[in-house]
Amino acid sequence: MPETPVPLLPPPAEVLGVRRIRLVEVPAPRLTAEERRERDRAWAEMVLANPTLFDGPVVACAGTSWPRPGELHVFWFHMTYRHYALRRVTSSTAPTASLSVSVLQPTDDGRLLVGRMSPSTAAPGRWQPPGGGVEPPPDGERLDLAALRRNAVRELAEETGVAATPGELALWAVTRGRYGSVGVLFLAPPLPEPVLRERFGALAPPERELVELAFVRSPADLPGLPGPHADYLSPVLHRFARLRP
Numbered sequence: 001m002p003e004t005p006v007p008l009l010p011p012p013a014e015v016l017g018v019r020r021i022r023l024v025e026v027p028a029p030r031l032t033a034e035e036r037r038e039r040d041r042a043w044a045e046m047v048l049a050n051p052t053l054f055d056g057p058v059v060a061c062a063g064t065s066w067p068r069p070g071e072l073h074v075f076w077f078h079m080t081y082r083h084y085a086l087r088r089v090t091s092s093t094a095p096t097a098s099l100s101v102s103v104l105q106p107t108d109d110g111r112l113l114v115g116r117m118s119p120s121t122a123a124p125g126r127w128q129p130p131g132g133g134v135e136p137p138p139d140g141e142r143l144d145l146a147a148l149r150r151n152a153v154r155e156l157a158e159e160t161g162v163a164a165t166p167g168e169l170a171l172w173a174v175t176r177g178r179y180g181s182v183g184v185l186f187l188a189p190p191l192p193e194p195v196l197r198e199r200f201g202a203l204a205p206p207e208r209e210l211v212e213l214a215f216v217r218s219p220a221d222l223p224g225l226p227g228p229h230a231d232y233l234s235p236v237l238h239r240f241a242r243l244r245p
Helices: 033-049 081-088 145-160 193-201 219-224 233-243
Strands: 014-016 020-025 057-068 071-080 097-104 112-117 131-133 170-176 182-187 210-216
Touching: 014 233, 020 145, 033 081, 057 081, 071 081, 097 145, 112 145, 112 233, 131 145, 145 182, 145 193, 145 210, 170 233, 193 210, 219 233
Parallel strands: 020 071, 097 182
Antiparallel strands: 014 170, 057 071, 057 097, 097 131, 112 210, 170 182
């Protein structure tokens, strides 16, 4: 029998080990006329506050299941970024969880690179690993772990200037956070801090989604960052320190 997606709830941010991921496409949720009106109203307010917001295609998350330890099934549907404006509509029951990829880029002395998001992004000023929302696959192609790796490679290059190959990124963990959003974390090979700063500095400033880099070793380093950080960053650093050789 086909699996039934489990509705996502907004638990506290957590990081979970995973060995295998299966992605299953499901129909997009049907919205009522009122939900569509309220979504569009909320989106208009968001764009007015931040005109750089773009209503482009994105993969949203309908639910997850863990059929066995270490194996995660993610149910996804095609949507545009406007859909997430439903998070501001308290009467809506439609799932608004996102699906994203992030890359943990270590230095050769055991720290992790984090970047501060540009004021023009959806999370201005927030510190987080390089990454972003998953884009829908081209027509005729599957959304699978290989596609997520390609997304992660692209995000790493666009945000830090570091060129990696999909084969160099190891599946490391998944995060669950606000709205039940799911993030897939990949671990890149370590590089010296000067190399990372050089490659970041070579990016043209107008194209940067990250405006500043920092290197952190543990949650104790986070209070030293000027501004907010992603809610999953502290548990990620806990796990990274625990698993580091």
